[in-house]
Amino acid sequence: MSDLIRLLPDHIANQIAAGEVIQRPASVVKEMMENAIDAGADKIHVIIKDAGRTLIRIVDNGNGMSPNDAVLCFDRHATSKVRTADDLFALTTKGFRGEALASVAAIAHVSLQTRREEDETGRSIVVEGTKIKSNEACVCPIGTTFDVKNLFFNVPARRNFLKSDNVEFNHIREEFERIVLAHPTLGFTLSHNDVETYHLTPGILRKRIVDILGKGANDRLVPVEEKTDIVNLTGYVLKPEFSRKTRGEQYLFVNDRYFRDNYLGHAVNKAFEGLVAPKNFPGYFLYLTIDPKKIDVNVHPTKTEIKFEEDKHIYMIILSAIKQTLGKYNVMPSLDFEQETSFELPYSMKNQPVVEPEIKVNPMYNPFHSNSGKGSSSGFTKAVSAQGFGKTAASTQDWENFYSIEDEVKDKQGLLIEAEDEAYAAKESLIKDKFLITTCRSGLLLIDIQRAFERMVYDELFNRFISNPIESQSLLFPVERNVSKQEHSAWEEQQQMLHRLGFQWEMKDDTLQISAVPSVLEQETIPACVDLILEEIAFKTIDKGDIAHLIVRSVAAAAGRKKHQLSGAAADQFIELLFACPEHALTPSGKKIMQTLTLDEISNRF
């Protein structure tokens, strides 16, 4: 019987290896940017066409390569960074496996132009599917330029597996951000289809973080600093009130390399325990400096998972350093999680400075008088209109109401610090605003008003918005929100859908200025709505099909957060309308709208 084992030809071995290192265009960007940094570049340009499908170009002003190295670099295990096995335990470079270029060359058309300072002419190489197609002298600046075209041209399965341009570019941006955050002293640009997304000048870390998060971020950062024998820790955490529902702003770096680590991430979460709302994630940018001998970067082909020799100690160091920071900078928010509120602002808004009413209030609105029922010619169901849905009327009365309500609020605040029993009474009425109680065959039915409203608004909006644009309500004074680059472009990407829903805005660099909103939104719910939408579209990788659902869901969730006043006929109508929704038991995000208290359960209580 003949032997069964055969060695794979190089091009197949490279393709298989490529699958590990290069999963998508973003992987190419990461590997090439890292190479540029290893080559000592301090200006690195990343130029992308069609989310990397058509072109990924990385231009650096680093050391360049000799004509020989320019050919050799495409070989597997070709690296200038590791010479002996010992080097592996004292890595100071990003790359060392010598796999990236061989992998890219196996699955794309690559051209390279490179020149060292000491060479008069540069070298230009073209490689297609591992084969060198041309190799000649050329005129080019010092440094290296790689062009990667037709990625996965010979691996259709991979090519078909790529997501929409939007999703793929988000991955690229993510890798880019991780690298630039690790190297604030280097200059970078990123452009996509000739639009410059980032233009980052060298500077201090704080500036770099702010460049990524948006101008408003400066005030949100609190420095962390801890020097120990095991590890040095520096960086920033975001104040607790800026925690998010998604993990978007969580960054760990070790020796200037981004990495993921659930265990150490847990240390940060633990330090924030009790300070951020349940299910929210604190933001952090933490930089560990540690003796390279004490970590193993080699555990994963993309090097984003790292083994630490002393991870338990590092865990404790992170935990205590952040706790100290939060104490020292006195950023413990005076939030009371027990407090029952029918108007649940996201935590990100709760600690924002109080905005003076004359700046933010829109006289077209009567935010506190939701039973107006005026101007319900919008075609919305009557009961929904009675809830303020689609109303457009304005009157001077609204202003008067506004001031009288404001007084009332002040009075209430006085009340709270008075006798306990009065405070108790106030709480009871809140409970009444929050739930509707009605009888049903098996007992009592409790309906969460806010969630029910969310469901109704969602159904109305979604059905209408498919056939017609939603009516919009102009704001006399625009609502502003600071946005990061990522949020900025995510918002612009959805502009068609957002316009259709009734949003109008102006985008100025890092400020989103909203001038009109879907008429279902009350003034007070607009900031929450923008937060929710951005949360959905900017931080998660979503598929196109879901976007309408997610955006409408956010609008509905925000709309639900207004104050509801339901009594008598309005309550009956409300319940009727709720049951007219095909999915009346759950909110669009799957939360329970109602609970029954059966007769048995009730009897057991007596």
Ligand code: ADP
């Ligand atoms: P590694 O980075 O693990 O060494 P790569 O396949 O990424 O492996 O790169 C192979 C080699 O090519 C590097 O070790 C380096 O010598 C050279 N190289 C790659 N990119 C550049 C660049 N932008 N400038 C100079 N040299 C480079």
Ligand code: MG
């Ligand atoms: Mg490399």
